[in-house]
Amino acid sequence: xxxRRGQKVEVYRKSDDESWEDYMxxxxxxxxxxxxxxTAKNDPGALIEVSLNEKGTHRLPQDCLRxxxxxxx
Amino acid sequence: xxNPICEVSNTLRFLSERISSGGLSHPRSRHWTEELxxxxxxxxxxxxxxxxxxxxxxxxxxxxxxxxxxxxVEIGRxxxxxxxxxxxxxxxxxxxxICPTGECVKLAPAPCQMACPAGIDVxxxxxxxxxxxxAEAIELIREDNPFPWVCGLVCTNPCEFMCVRGRMDDPIAIxxxxxxxxxxxxSEMRYRNPEPAPDNGKKVCIIGAGxxxxxxxxxxxxxxxxxxxxxxxxxxxxxxxxxIPRYRLPREVIDRESGMIExxxxxxxxxxxxxxxxxxxxxxxxxxxxxxxxxxAHSAYKLLIPGEDDFPQVINxxxxxxxxxxxxxxxxxxxxxxxxxxxxxxxxxxxxIRLGCEDVTIAYRRTRSEMPAHEEEVVQxxxxxxxxxxxxxxxxxxxxxxxxxxLQCLRAELGQPDEKxxxxxxxxxxxxxxxxxxxxxxxxxxxxxxxGLTTLExxxxxxxxxxxxxxxxxxxxxxxxxxxxxxxxxPATVVEAIGGGKKAAEAIDRYLQGxxxxxxxxxxxxxxxxxxxxxxxxTKMILQRPHMSLLNTDRRRITFQQVELGYLENAVREEARxxxxxxxxxxxxxxxxxxxxxMGIDALQLGYLxxxxxxxxxxxxxxxxxxxCGACAANCxxxxxxxxxxxxxxxxxxxxxxxxxxxxxxxxxxxxxxGPARYHDYxxxxxxxxxxxxxxxxxxxxxxxxxxxxxxxxxxxx
Numbered sequence: 001x002x003x004r005r006g007q008k009v010e011v012y013r014k015s016d017d018e019s020w021e022d023y024m025x026x027x028x029x030x031x032x033x034x035x036x037x038x039t040a041k042n043d044p045g046a047l048i049e050v051s052l053n054e055k056g057t058h059r060l061p062q063d064c065l066r067x068x069x070x071x072x073x
Numbered sequence: 074x075x076n077p078i079c080e081v082s083n084t085l086r087f088l089s090e091r092i093s094s095g096g097l098s099h100p101r102s103r104h105w106t107e108e109l110x111x112x113x114x115x116x117x118x119x120x121x122x123x124x125x126x127x128x129x130x131x132x133x134x135x136x137x138x139x140x141x142x143x144x145x146v147e148i149g150r151x152x153x154x155x156x157x158x159x160x161x162x163x164x165x166x167x168x169x170x171i172c173p174t175g176e177c178v179k180l181a182p183a184p185c186q187m188a189c190p191a192g193i194d195v196x197x198x199x200x201x202x203x204x205x206x207x208a209e210a211i212e213l214i215r216e217d218n219p220f221p222w223v224c225g226l227v228c229t230n231p232c233e234f235m236c237v238r239g240r241m242d243d244p245i246a247i248x249x250x251x252x253x254x255x256x257x258x259x260s261e262m263r264y265r266n267p268e269p270a271p272d273n274g275k276k277v278c279i280i281g282a283g284x285x286x287x288x289x290x291x292x293x294x295x296x297x298x299x300x301x302x303x304x305x306x307x308x309x310x311x312x313x314x315x316x317i318p319r320y321r322l323p324r325e326v327i328d329r330e331s332g333m334i335e336x337x338x339x340x341x342x343x344x345x346x347x348x349x350x351x352x353x354x355x356x357x358x359x360x361x362x363x364x365x366x367x368x369x370a371h372s373a374y375k376l377l378i379p380g381e382d383d384f385p386q387v388i389n390x391x392x393x394x395x396x397x398x399x400x401x402x403x404x405x406x407x408x409x410x411x412x413x414x415x416x417x418x419x420x421x422x423x424x425x426i427r428l429g430c431e432d433v434t435i436a437y438r439r440t441r442s443e444m445p446a447h448e449e450e451v452v453q454x455x456x457x458x459x460x461x462x463x464x465x466x467x468x469x470x471x472x473x474x475x476x477x478x479x480l481q482c483l484r485a486e487l488g489q490p491d492e493k494x495x496x497x498x499x500x501x502x503x504x505x506x507x508x509x510x511x512x513x514x515x516x517x518x519x520x521x522x523x524x525g526l527t528t529l530e531x532x533x534x535x536x537x538x539x540x541x542x543x544x545x546x547x548x549x550x551x552x553x554x555x556x557x558x559x560x561x562x563x564p565a566t567v568v569e570a571i572g573g574g575k576k577a578a579e580a581i582d583r584y585l586q587g588x589x590x591x592x593x594x595x596x597x598x599x600x601x602x603x604x605x606x607x608x609x610x611x612t613k614m615i616l617q618r619p620h621m622s623l624l625n626t627d628r629r630r631i632t633f634q635q636v637e638l639g640y641l642e643n644a645v646r647e648e649a650r651x652x653x654x655x656x657x658x659x660x661x662x663x664x665x666x667x668x669x670x671x672m673g674i675d676a677l678q679l680g681y682l683x684x685x686x687x688x689x690x691x692x693x694x695x696x697x698x699x700x701x702c703g704a705c706a707a708n709c710x711x712x713x714x715x716x717x718x719x720x721x722x723x724x725x726x727x728x729x730x731x732x733x734x735x736x737x738x739x740x741x742x743x744x745x746x747x748g749p750a751r752y753h754d755y756x757x758x759x760x761x762x763x764x765x766x767x768x769x770x771x772x773x774x775x776x777x778x779x780x781x782x783x784x785x786x787x788x789x790x791x
Binding site: 004 | 184187188189190229231234235415442445447448495535536537541543544545562563565566569592593594596597684685
């Protein structure tokens, strides 16, 4: 699993996943913390729960996220 | 010059005041005004679409022309005037989602509230708990989440990850405080429902009595809808009841909170499975105006290895936990292996221990650091005697005479990270080995059981086998059918399901009232603006997050008693005082900049202001350096920093934290307040060239000028 609970991440691009919705374009560039990295089934394609700073908590596809180096909450 | 007043918030305030004044006696006036308030709220929060303008104008005109009473007509006229006179301001909110004055942003919720999928006003309820007003705190929480007690025990608390106090030391124990307040309010019989709106005659059917379904039922019932819940199980709660073991969430908690929903008149039809006991067509014939599908994700993925279907002792964790929750307390075997590494695997393993299994092992194909289960759950499982076999890949289930005897496994090692950064387990050659067990429980994931929904032909499904919805409104591809919870997200958290249920209730209400749906996700609503709890800076720094006491390990191994024992009351009240009240301080950093760069004092060490790279914070250093000039308070855009003179002292506080108290000095001549000595010295140092005569005297500006003028006269006369 690439993402861990408590890791700081950045929404760095639009996702290719079908679950990406137009309003999520506003999230690009925002930083947040992984709050639920697929605790149920460990699926590489799962949507993971991320709390974005000032933008709320959302289930996002993993391909739009990158871990901020040396950052953890 | 720009208008300093935002006309959108101004109109919002006006409507809100008119509703709360109680002056709208005619039901139609009240209804129209509430609709306008809702639309105006969308616009204020950047959620309005182009239709909002037209509908607001239409509604305003309707009220002005057809209003049943004078109050209604007046409101209609005022709203029409605001829309016409300040069209640019409204268009700016709708089209660019920008409030030109910044006033709407001023109401921005705290990071904890923003992070909560249900959008609970955390700082306000923590303050109420700090004041000992637990029942009020619960009342406030239930404005956004009808399950405060459940969430106080099992929430995954994203709020605590975003808690700004966590940048200083540890986040506030938000979850535990909520649990305490709910328990206390329930125990004191002060946990009550709000008064629902009168029956509006419309009927909504909800499929699934889990957290999403019951949340939607609660908010719809409060709005006056007749709600019926269809539930396949004989009990309410869904996954809360049959997926979460009793040692984490006692059944009484779910029973009491779902009982509150039932007491609003919501009808529960248990043992009624969609597609088997009742069809959608039959439900449509009953006259329901809208449907919410919230049937969860109760099916399990299979291991897909030989032997899986050959023995009754091979079960999946979801079925196992459901059986145990519904009263079957037989152990699955003496020696049990659970395959998987998520929370469900841990729950199954800890349940096996409590049922008396002698040897319980979790087999996971990666290492401990890759386990998706929460660390605290893993630690508690270890304490209870669960063993872990990492880097273990199941290959075949073996048995004889219809009974499982072993799980054949391979050892694995982690390969190089792939393009997504995941290190895949690679089986080690010739590493076959047997785990001697008599039961195998698979816990490798859940999936939606779509059996009952196949008659909905136009229902769109995602590639993850979940129902596709517009996640802002929870609308599905079928008109009048909404969906929320795990059936949309896949297996997720209780609080996400609650958030989804709340969104769905709001959208169903709009759908049935003919109100346009929002385009952007709802920004949580700040429910109160409470005074801050007053705490000295040193106390604020010293207070520490309390430790949660746990049931002793022996009892944990043999009973389903709740493991977490809860906080003592004193600890709860103290913990609430650690809150930084981020609903008031927006962390703009203007105070720090002014103090450091303009005044040259640098008395505010507030490292927590930075989300990405927080530096140390110490409220106590302010007392060493601050001159109490008040520049920080004067420039604070949200009145988070306050300076005031009281009882002969000048006090500076930040959201209730007293940073400094300095004795005031008074003018020797006229007695006017000069400020503290430090401030006076600071001013004197900078003005000594032009006012040398006041050296050694504590004088106000007026008296200093007067004295200087007298000295000049003396000099001239000499």
